[in-house]
Every structure is written in C-alpha cells, then in structure tokens.
Amino acid sequence: MESAGQFDYIIIGAGTAGCVLANRLTRNAKAEVLLIEAGGKDDYVWIHIPVGYLHCIDNPRTDWLFRTEPDEGLGGRSLLYPRGKVLGGSSSINGMIYMRGQARDYEQWADLCGDDSWRWKAVLPLFMRSEDHHAGASDFHGAGGEWRVEKQRLSWQILDAFREAAAQSGIPKVEDFNRGDNEGCSYFEVNQRRGIRWNTAKAFLKPAAHRPNLTIMTGCHVEKLLIEKGEQGLVCKGVVFSGGGTLYRADARRETLLAAGSIGSPQILQLSGIGPAAVLQEAGVQPLADLAGVGGNLQDHLQLRMVFKVQGAKTLNVMTSNWLGKLRIGLEYALLQSGPMSMAPSQLGAFAKSHAAEATPNLQYHVQPLSLEKFGDPLHAFPAFTASVCNLRPTSRGHVRIASADSYAPPKILPMYLSTEEDRRVAAAALNLTRRIVAAPALARYAPEEYKPGIHYRSDEELAQAAGAIGTTIFHPVGTCKMGRDGDASAVVDSQLRVRGVAGLRVVDASIMPTITSGNTNSPVIMIAEKAAQLIHSMWE
Structure with missing residues (x-):
C-alpha cells in the first residue's frame, strides 16, 4: 500500500x-x-448538452449503473437507479431543475434534530450565498454566486395549455417556486448557462x-x-x-x-x-x-407517468419522427443553444395538494411535450404529452445494504415504494387530480386521450395498482x-x-x-x- x-x-x-x-x-x-x-x-x-442526460444515464462512463432489487410495490419490477460517477456527480447527469423545496421541510428537519440552525430562515442565506439568479439579487435570491439559475430557452403550446388547465383546476400560475411556498404552476428554472448544463x-x-x-x-x-x-x-x-x-x-x-x-x-x-x-x-x-x-x-419520489395522446399539437414525438425534424433541432441548438436540445428532462412544473386537508402541496408535476414507454425507449409514433406526478412526502421507507465485503460489488437497494396505505391513497388521488386537470377546458382543443395507465383503472384500489405498474424513480434518493x-x-x-x-x-x-x-x-x-x-x-x- x-x-x-x-x-x-x-x-x-x-x-x-x-x-x-x-x-x-x-x-x-x-x-x-x-x-x-x-x-x-x-x-x-453529452454532459454539457442538456438533452445529453439520455446518453449519460446507464452509461458506465458517467453512471454507477445501480439497479434496485425487485420491489413488491412495483409488481416485482427492478428499476435503473442512476447516480453520477464523474466530476460533478449527479449534477452532471440530472434534470438541472433548480428547486429548494418548502420552508416546512427545513422546519421539520430542525424539529427532528433539535437544532434551529436548520430552519428555513437560517438556511435561506446558504442557498442565496452560492446562487447567481437570472433576475438578480432580491430578498429570496442571490446574484454573483457560482450556481447559475436561468429560465429555460423554449416554450410549448401544449405545456402552456396544461398550465392554463391547472389554473382552471385550482392550481394558480406562479413565477417562482423557490420562496418557501411552491404551490402553483410554472416553467421550471434550470441550472444552465446560456443553454448549456451548469454542473x-x-x-x-x-x-x-x-x-x-x-x-x-x-x-x-x-x-x-x-x-x-x-x-x-x-x-x-x-x-x-x-x-x-x-x-x-x-x-x-x-x-x-x-x-x-x-x-x-x-x-x-x-x-x-x-x-x-x-x-x-x-x-x-x-x-x-x-x-x-x-x-x-x-426515501425517494416515485413518479407516476401518465401519458395522453393529443391532436393538433406540436410535440417532440412528431418533431423527431423524421430526419429533417431532427436536423432542424440540431441546427437550432448548434446556432442558438435553444430548442429541444436545450431542454431539461421536464419543462413545466406544478405543486398541488392531493387532498384539501394538506397544509402545503404534497404533489409535484413534471410535464413534458413527449411520451415513451420507459426511459431509454424511443418516443411514441403518435403526438402525446406526459404528466408525471409524485408524492412529495412518501411514508414508505427502504434501505441500502452491502451484499458482500467486496467494495466493487453493488449494494442491494430496496426503496419499498408504495409499501404504506398512505402512499397508495396519495397515489390514487394524484392520478385522479391529473385526470381532472386534463379534462379542464384549456386542453379541450387538443382532445387529450389517456394512454397510460388507461381509463379502465377507476376505483382507488385500481388506481393504486396502476401506480405500481407505471411508477418509476425520479432519481431523488x-x-x-x-x-x-x-x-x-x-x-x-x-x-x-x-x-x-x-x-x-x-x-x-x-x-x-x-x-x-x-x-x-x-x-x-x-x-x-x-x-x-x-x-x-x-x-x-
């Protein structure tokens, strides 16, 4: 040695x-x-081109290539569990979304550990210290720090329509998710610098x-x-x-x-x-x-990926269906660092309550103008959008355990998704809420049709079962x-x-x-x- x-x-x-x-x-x-x-x-x-996360996840050059153990809550399925293995770690392969969480998160931490220095008012200056926010310094944001935060360099009519539908469903339009109360709907801010990943x-x-x-x-x-x-x-x-x-x-x-x-x-x-x-x-x-x-x-956020076919809408499924469309996308990024290649994996976000009794939002949406069967698969041949929703505060608890004394052997990872009745209840409510948003008038002109999980899932018990069938990690262990x-x-x-x-x-x-x-x-x-x-x-x- x-x-x-x-x-x-x-x-x-x-x-x-x-x-x-x-x-x-x-x-x-x-x-x-x-x-x-x-x-x-x-x-x-591919680390630095935002859409390149598709080439970095499940790639031994940048990912540890972990997989979960078969999980009963997911019908015995095993999932890819990406973790960055490169300078920058997971910030080199993640979704680039700038999100602090809610003030209540840090109040809870302080209560659990008995230390007031973890409260929201105490940690907010730490967030601001490293921040370089596109809007400049304010009571909630920092400027001149290392961690660049920018608006996304694109917009989609189908996502704008979803945002309007969310507002019609009681989820207000907002501009900033990072003031301590993130309830509402908006485009995510991202850790990019002029359309390039900022890790x-x-x-x-x-x-x-x-x-x-x-x-x-x-x-x-x-x-x-x-x-x-x-x-x-x-x-x-x-x-x-x-x-x-x-x-x-x-x-x-x-x-x-x-x-x-x-x-x-x-x-x-x-x-x-x-x-x-x-x-x-x-x-x-x-x-x-x-x-x-x-x-x-x-703990992890389990995203429930609902897919809706649409008519008359521009989606990435359609734009990438031929070589000419792909060429246009490539040229737009090469010349302007904008367009679909500058996209974070999710563009539009929303925070909502699964039930009125919740004190703060306990659901998060990641909405995308595209759809696919599962990560790594090609996009669907039909126009569609995906509305992924996750329970922000799961009560299920899993574990990580070494399998042997060999440091090169991957550990056993078992998230135990949907292993509590509360998580199954919230999952059913989340799918129902998504259906209500999609049924709002703002989306009617696109004639959305549920493709996943399917309208045959109706009762809460059936919807909880559907959650296990379509749920996947959103990479937040x-x-x-x-x-x-x-x-x-x-x-x-x-x-x-x-x-x-x-x-x-x-x-x-x-x-x-x-x-x-x-x-x-x-x-x-x-x-x-x-x-x-x-x-x-x-x-x-």
Whole structure:
C-alpha cells in the first residue's frame, strides 16, 4: 500500500457536495484538502448538452449503473437507479431543475434534530450565498454566486395549455417556486448557462482546481475508511482507495468528509464496519460500530407517468419522427443553444395538494411535450404529452445494504415504494387530480386521450395498482445516513453532520436528510455542503 500523503481534510466523492466542499475548504490557504472521485473528468460532450442526460444515464462512463432489487410495490419490477460517477456527480447527469423545496421541510428537519440552525430562515442565506439568479439579487435570491439559475430557452403550446388547465383546476400560475411556498404552476428554472448544463464541477471545482492546497484524484475507488480505536473511542484516520492499479492510503489530520451520496455513503460506512451489526456480519464485515440507521430510512419520489395522446399539437414525438425534424433541432441548438436540445428532462412544473386537508402541496408535476414507454425507449409514433406526478412526502421507507465485503460489488437497494396505505391513497388521488386537470377546458382543443395507465383503472384500489405498474424513480434518493437527535437510535449523524460514535468523520450529502425535501433534491445538497463548510471553518484553529 502506497501513501497518498497527509491532508487536513479528505473528501470522498467529487459530486454535488464534494465539489462545493472542495471550493469552500480550500479558501483557507492553510487547509490541505484531498478530493477523491471514482469517476473521470466531466469532459464527455453529452454532459454539457442538456438533452445529453439520455446518453449519460446507464452509461458506465458517467453512471454507477445501480439497479434496485425487485420491489413488491412495483409488481416485482427492478428499476435503473442512476447516480453520477464523474466530476460533478449527479449534477452532471440530472434534470438541472433548480428547486429548494418548502420552508416546512427545513422546519421539520430542525424539529427532528433539535437544532434551529436548520430552519428555513437560517438556511435561506446558504442557498442565496452560492446562487447567481437570472433576475438578480432580491430578498429570496442571490446574484454573483457560482450556481447559475436561468429560465429555460423554449416554450410549448401544449405545456402552456396544461398550465392554463391547472389554473382552471385550482392550481394558480406562479413565477417562482423557490420562496418557501411552491404551490402553483410554472416553467421550471434550470441550472444552465446560456443553454448549456451548469454542473458543480464547472461552478465550484474548476475555480478551485488551481489552488495549491487542493489535490484532486480521479478514477480512484474507495475500499474503506481507516477506523482505529483511540483513547476516547473510534476515530476515522483516513481512507484506503485504489487507482491505476495501486492501493493507496491517505491520512486525515482533521476530518474525513464522506460525500458519496445516498447510495455510496452508507455503502462505504458499512464496508468500513459502521452499520447494523447483523447486516455487516452477514456480508462478512467485522462490525466496529453497531449503528443501526446506516443504510436505512431510504426515501425517494416515485413518479407516476401518465401519458395522453393529443391532436393538433406540436410535440417532440412528431418533431423527431423524421430526419429533417431532427436536423432542424440540431441546427437550432448548434446556432442558438435553444430548442429541444436545450431542454431539461421536464419543462413545466406544478405543486398541488392531493387532498384539501394538506397544509402545503404534497404533489409535484413534471410535464413534458413527449411520451415513451420507459426511459431509454424511443418516443411514441403518435403526438402525446406526459404528466408525471409524485408524492412529495412518501411514508414508505427502504434501505441500502452491502451484499458482500467486496467494495466493487453493488449494494442491494430496496426503496419499498408504495409499501404504506398512505402512499397508495396519495397515489390514487394524484392520478385522479391529473385526470381532472386534463379534462379542464384549456386542453379541450387538443382532445387529450389517456394512454397510460388507461381509463379502465377507476376505483382507488385500481388506481393504486396502476401506480405500481407505471411508477418509476425520479432519481431523488435521500435519507440513508439521517440526521437526528442523540436519543434517536436510527440517526447516523448529529445536527453538525458528525457520525455518531466515530470521531473525525462527517457525512455531507443527501443521505443526511431526515425527511425528503418537497421537490428536486440537487440544490438542497449544495446548501447542505455550504452549511458543512461553515461548521468546519468555525472549528479551524
């Protein structure tokens, strides 16, 4: 084993959180930082063209290629579970949607972990610190930061009609989803710069890469953390990783920061002997810290993709049905960086309540002027749009568990979708609400006809069954190293993101969320990393 050296901080994972941490921690010229990434550089052309996510997901160059275990809630189906394996992590392959969630999300976090510094008013400045909003600085938005937020460079008549139909159904038109109450319907704002994806590698890592106190190692696979027994208990001393056929050891003088995401972080902890003892023993790993919550509490947004055939509407299905149409789309992007190739996977969004008794919206829509059977399949031959709806606050909980002591073996991922009666009830209500919106007068001229799941699903029980048949991940796994109070046996980290019972180790990524945010999860991870960097700086002597 060769030594990679000693550093003040070792960051595992150059994804969304890792890039932010690397930037912020190396602002202190005295802090020596090592950033380890399993993937390669973000120089693949399809990363930067927005529609290129189609070429990045399920591609070993940019994706870990995870799959879920067969899930009873989905009729025994297994799903692709994309996670970025490249500089920028999932921000290099995701939907680019800028979304903070609701104020209530962070109020709940603060209550669950007993720390008021996680409340909405406290985290809002952290969101604004890194933001560069197209409208400039305001009470809710920042300007001049690294994280660019722009309007989309396109519009569609069929989506405008859906927005009008939503308004006719009681979901008002709004302009900004990110003021703490996201109820309403609008086009999503996106993390792009002039029609090109803006990932965290470009935003945060590139400006810091030249700093002499930052070492970046790509193509390096983490085997395990170095955990030793000290006078006060267990201490994380660094990490063992392999790269280029060599096994390395890197030592951390101060802290190791695990930023490998909601799948990678619990996997690495478990491989290192930190997790549920019975799970570790079954996998052939000697338990060092019996931490029951590691890998548990998995939450995700299950999108229910309803497809409606239409007449007389321009949709991407029609535009790409011949080579001339594809050529026009390519030329528009090449010349103007606009049009369908600048599209985020979802263009129009809406937040609504499944039932009137809900205090805040618990449903999110992603509406697209296209349709297909499943991800990776060709577009349908007929004109159609898709209205995907997800339960923002699922009560189902899954888990991530290592299958063996082999660090290269993929973990077992079981989301347990629709495993509670509450989630099935909300799913049925969500499908019914979508039908009411589509039946509104604004869409009548397009004569929408339900193609999926089909009008033969009518009762709540039948609709819950349909949800299991058409549901798929919207790529928001969180919660597997949850933050919580001292008395919470399922909590993995405290409110300062320190791993319980192991000194010198923090987790900084979406896995620390005790509950999932009410919307897309990428930008909340940037906020989490900003907060972690702030906490770490406060401890520097």
